[in-house]
Amino acid sequence: EIVLTQSPGTLSLSPGERATLSCRASQSVNSNYLVWYQQKPGQAPRLLIYGASTRATGIPDRFSASGSGTDFTLTISRLEPEDFAVYYCQQHGGSYTFGQGTKLEIK
Amino acid sequence: QVQLVESGGGVVQPGRSLSLSCAASGFSFGSFGIHWVRQAPGKGLEWVTVIRYDGSQQDYADSVKGRFTISRDNSKNTVYLQMNNLRAEDTAVYYCARDLWNGDARYFDYWGQGTQVTVSS
Secondary structure, three states: OOOEEEEOOEEEEOOOOOEEEEEEEEEEEOHHHEEEEEEOOOOOOEEEEEOOOEEOOOOOOOEEEEEEEEEEEEEEOOOOHHHOOEEEEEEOOOOOOEOOOEEEEEO | OOEEEEEOOEEEOOOOOEEEEEEEEOOOHHHOEEEEEEEOOOOOEEEEEEEOOOOOOEEEOOOOOOOEEEEEEOOOOEEEEEEOOOOHHHOEEEEEEEEEEOOOOEEEEEEOOOEEEEEOO
16 A cells, blocks of 8 residues: 655745645655545545646645655645644555645744 | 435444435436445545446445445436444544536535434444
């Protein structure tokens, strides 16, 4: 089973700053099957990025993502107040494992 | 608009059973696989199970294999999750999510709001 490890566990930043979230896989992941979700308290996860780098419909262009193989990154260029949430990466290669999440909190 | 609505959650004693439903609307239900994903209190997301669009294939996480069964009725636009021999560690919010394969990438594009399952004596 592919294990996804996200870092940092918690990221404390201020609105307007740039956020960089990491997702590392225990073995190579097909980029077509690497996904990022956002989850706010009391809400269901929301699709952000699929195929490692393609923004889902309606996702602002301040969200970008990249990576291949075992290392993937989600970047939020200028944090808005509504961006503070938990972010999960997920892979679909064989099984459907999630990373443990990165909590993005207001500093 | 695409909607997924879970129901059937509640409080149940360890060792007992519970059945969840995921009712879909706003899309061609019989063309999409459906997953269940759960989230224990204060924890991350855990994939549970998936059923193929036609019901011909299912897959399960090791943590629920042999205890949970996923099924679907495409005439009712509904997916079911039968949970038997429940354990305290099954306590979680259970979400259903639609599986989308666009020819290149695969992802869960729509999620329900979740239903709470609490296993406690």
